[in-house]
Amino acid sequence: MTEKPVAMHTSMAEFVDPKVKTIPTTDAILKDILPFFPKTARVVSGWLSMDDLYWKINFHWDYLLETIEHCETLALDEQPLRRLVTIRKSLLGSAPNPARGYRQSPIGLPKDQSSHESVLNRHGVVKRAKADFAAVVKTSTIHELSPRDKKRIALAYAPVARPAQGKHSTGYALDIKGDNLEIKRIARSLGASLVFDEVSHVHCEWKNGVDTTASGGDDRAAAAERASRQAIDSKVGPMRHCLLRTA
Numbered sequence: 445m446t447e448k449p450v451a452m453h454t455s456m457a458e459f460v461d462p463k464v465k466t467i468p469t470t471d472a473i474l475k476d477i478l479p480f481f482p483k484t485a486r487v488v489s490g491w492l493s494m495d496d497l498y499w500k501i502n503f504h505w506d507y508l509l510e511t512i513e514h515c516e517t518l519a520l521d522e523q524p525l526r527r528l529v530t531i532r533k534s535l536l537g538s539a540p541n542p543a544r545g546y547r548q549s550p551i552g553l554p555k556d557q558s559s560h561e562s563v564l565n566r567h568g569v570v571k572r573a574k575a576d577f578a579a580v581v582k583t584s585t586i587h588e589l590s591p592r593d594k595k596r597i598a599l600a601y602a603p604v605a606r607p608a609q610g611k612h613s614t615g616y617a618l619d620i621k622g623d624n625l626e627i628k629r630i631a632r633s634l635g636a637s638l639v640f641d642e643v644s645h646v647h648c649e650w651k652n653g654v655d656t657t658a659s660g661g662d663d664r665a666a667a668a669e670r671a672s673r674q675a676i677d678s679k680v681g682p683m684r685h686c687l688l689r690t691a
């Protein structure tokens with residue numbers, strides 16, 4: 445067994461993006477899960493207010509629209525091009541105010557002047573547009589013609605939760621970015637109550653708190669592997685302790 449152990453997180457500052465907002469529930473979860481995630485994983489979203497959740501719909505609206513605009517510049521056949529125009533028009537019929545800027549701004553900016561009711565209505569429009577766009581991507585030559593990464597295009601049709609269903613306002617939901625398969629495995633082994641692949645990241649919920657016992661979670665194989673990693677970790681523990689103390 446000469447395999448080098450995976451470098452695990454030891455610092456909250458490295459594990460959690462500085463833009464992530466938290467409440468005490470979120471802080472407790474982060475503290476418990478930190479030692480079990482490799483350095484390749486990063487928390488990109490935590491607690492969100494309802495306004496933040498409404499903003500997320502605008503982000504997806506803007507992102508999808510920009511992706512469609514990009515695809516319309518590709519030398520696609522006439523039929524997929526016509527379908528893209530139809531989807532774009534449906535999005536423009538439900539534009540936020542201001543219409544653009546959400547894609548490249550931090551959460552909450554720019555401030556949308558539309559009512560929460562019209563943002564919820566926009567969610568329905570975006571949801572249908574995403575399904576339609578996914579169908580065009582699958583049946584056209586977009587991936588062959590576009591220089592963009594497949595994952596970047598996939599984010600345009602990745603699902604966006606309705607704010608009432610999203611759990612980020614409770615504080616026990618986290619979005620973790622990195623190797624999705626690995627993140628899903630680790631989250632399940634830590635007793636996550638919901639694990640949902642959102643392509644660009646994995647949405648995880650710990651409604652009932654974190655299970656740090658090695659037998660925990662609904663993924664026993666992952667929990668067992670986590671236990672062996674814990675053993676490795678405890679061996680390198682004293683050295684890491686010294687490093688932290690001198691840091």
Ligand SMILES: [Zn+2]
Pocket residue numbers: 489612617618619646647648
């Ligand atoms: Zn999420």
